[in-house]
Amino acid sequence: MAGCSYIVSMVAPHHDPLDEPSDEQLMLAYGKGDARAFELLYARHNGTVYRLVLRSVADKSVAEEIYQEVWLSVVNARKRYRPDAKFMTWVSRIASNRLIGHFRRTGQWEPYLQDAGEALEECAAGPGYHDPEAMTHINRQVARLLFCVEQLPPPQRQAFLMKEEMGLTLDEIAAMLSAGHEAIKSRLRYAMSRLKACMGDLL
Amino acid sequence: MNDDDKLSGLYQQSRTDEPPMKLDAAVLGHARKAVARKPFRLSRWLAPMAAVATVMLTTSLIIVMKSEHPEVMQGNVVTDKLISPEPMTKEASPATVESGISRDQAAPARSRMAPAGEAAPQPKALQEERLLKAMPAAPAARDAASDMEKEKKAEGVTGAAVGGVSGNTAGKAPAAVMKKQKVLSPEAWLAEILRLREDGRETEVAENMQRFRMQYPDYKIPDDFPIK
Numbered sequence: 001m002a003g004c005s006y007i008v009s010m011v012a013p014h015h016d017p018l019d020e021p022s023d024e025q026l027m028l029a030y031g032k033g034d035a036r037a038f039e040l041l042y043a044r045h046n047g048t049v050y051r052l053v054l055r056s057v058a059d060k061s062v063a064e065e066i067y068q069e070v071w072l073s074v075v076n077a078r079k080r081y082r083p084d085a086k087f088m089t090w091v092s093r094i095a096s097n098r099l100i101g102h103f104r105r106t107g108q109w110e111p112y113l114q115d116a117g118e119a120l121e122e123c124a125a126g127p128g129y130h131d132p133e134a135m136t137h138i139n140r141q142v143a144r145l146l147f148c149v150e151q152l153p154p155p156q157r158q159a160f161l162m163k164e165e166m167g168l169t170l171d172e173i174a175a176m177l178s179a180g181h182e183a184i185k186s187r188l189r190y191a192m193s194r195l196k197a198c199m200g201d202l203l
Numbered sequence: 204m205n206d207d208d209k210l211s212g213l214y215q216q217s218r219t220d221e222p223p224m225k226l227d228a229a230v231l232g233h234a235r236k237a238v239a240r241k242p243f244r245l246s247r248w249l250a251p252m253a254a255v256a257t258v259m260l261t262t263s264l265i266i267v268m269k270s271e272h273p274e275v276m277q278g279n280v281v282t283d284k285l286i287s288p289e290p291m292t293k294e295a296s297p298a299t300v301e302s303g304i305s306r307d308q309a310a311p312a313r314s315r316m317a318p319a320g321e322a323a324p325q326p327k328a329l330q331e332e333r334l335l336k337a338m339p340a341a342p343a344a345r346d347a348a349s350d351m352e353k354e355k356k357a358e359g360v361t362g363a364a365v366g367g368v369s370g371n372t373a374g375k376a377p378a379a380v381m382k383k384q385k386v387l388s389p390e391a392w393l394a395e396i397l398r399l400r401e402d403g404r405e406t407e408v409a410e411n412m413q414r415f416r417m418q419y420p421d422y423k424i425p426d427d428f429p430i431k
Binding site: 034035047050054067068072138141145146164165192196199203 | 206207209210211213214215216217218220221222223226227229230231233234235237238239
């Protein structure tokens with residue numbers, strides 16, 4: 001939360017978790033014109049949304065563009081928001097639609113939907129991965145994992161990030177990616193297999 | 204701990220990336236702007252405010268005119284004709300045309316007929332005839348006036364005039380009576396006022412006398428006329 005610590009201190013100087021309004025309450029308040037409610041909401045979730053987008057898309061500039069579009073969509077839809085689902089599920093859906101739209105435009109989605117989850121032993125030596133000697137073991141593990149996530153086919157990567165980053169359930173992910181429960185389950189299974197293989201002896 | 208849990212744990216440790224501050228500023232700026240109140244713009248309110256002001260001014264003027272010049276608001280025939288936008292014949296507007304007053308100059312004088320009348324004094328018969336010609340409902344009015352004249356000749360001034368008007372209009376609405384009164388000659392009108400007095404309708408007597416004086420400000424009421 002380093003990037004937005006100034007926002008947190010600005011909008012919530014005395015933080016009492018027991019008195020905190022829920023995400024849904026904040027979003028409803030923002031829909032009624034309370035800009036401070038949005039600031040608090042944004043401070044809570046900007047990192048999660050940013051990481052989801054950044055780790056889904058290889059290009060950082062594209063990721064930042066999509067990230068901004070996601071939040072602008074939230075802002076523009078403030079009056080239509082209904083707390084039927086959790087706020088973050090709603091935001092995840094917006095982000096997911098943007099990301100899948102990007103993958104489809106760049107031809108990175110459909111070809112991977114039937115992926116059988118072949119092993120990715122070769123990814124360990126792939127380009128873009130740096131393993132400085134100065135890194136601690138845990139840092140090397142994390143860096144390696146992020147590299148491996150980046151190597152996953154987009155449908156598996158999306159399923160993995162939505163589970164790990166957004167904390168969504170299988171059914172929520174299935175609804176978001178317009179797939180069946182079993183399909184998502186197998187995507188996640190393949191994703192984990194690939195990641196294990198990619199991590200090698202670092203795991 | 205199995206490998207899946209290890210991977211999940213490792214991923215949770217990687218959750219440190221945050222958006223750059225410029226992105227935060229852009230998003231928050233847009234969010235604040237979206238719910239900011241629009242500043243008051245004079246040009247947006249100018250037209251409605253002007254319309255409201257116009258309506259209020261017009262209403263005030265009407266109220267003032269009604270209270271101070273009821274004869275104008277009740278449609279005094281002669282003054283209405285003076286300010287009529289329709290082209291007026293020389294006969295229809297004798298005072299204005301003969302005294303060389305332009306239409307614009309004549310308009311402010313709508314409630315003061317006396318000066319125009321004094322500026323161009325005319326025989327009463329001629330005045331009355333021109334007045335009758337200037338009436339909007341001229342044929343009907345002339346008929347009514349000639350009826351009164353006939354009755355006057357046949358039965359004598361007072362009794363005939365009063366009997367003719369009040370007898371024919373006794374059961375009609377006051378507005379109809381007033382309209383008919385407008386076209387009466389001074390003599391017939393006075394006769395009708397006498398008749399009203401005989402009927403005990405004092406309010407109408409007073410009202411008719413007031414209207415009579417406004418209609419014929421230069422008419423000399425006979426000394427023996429009982430109502431002053």
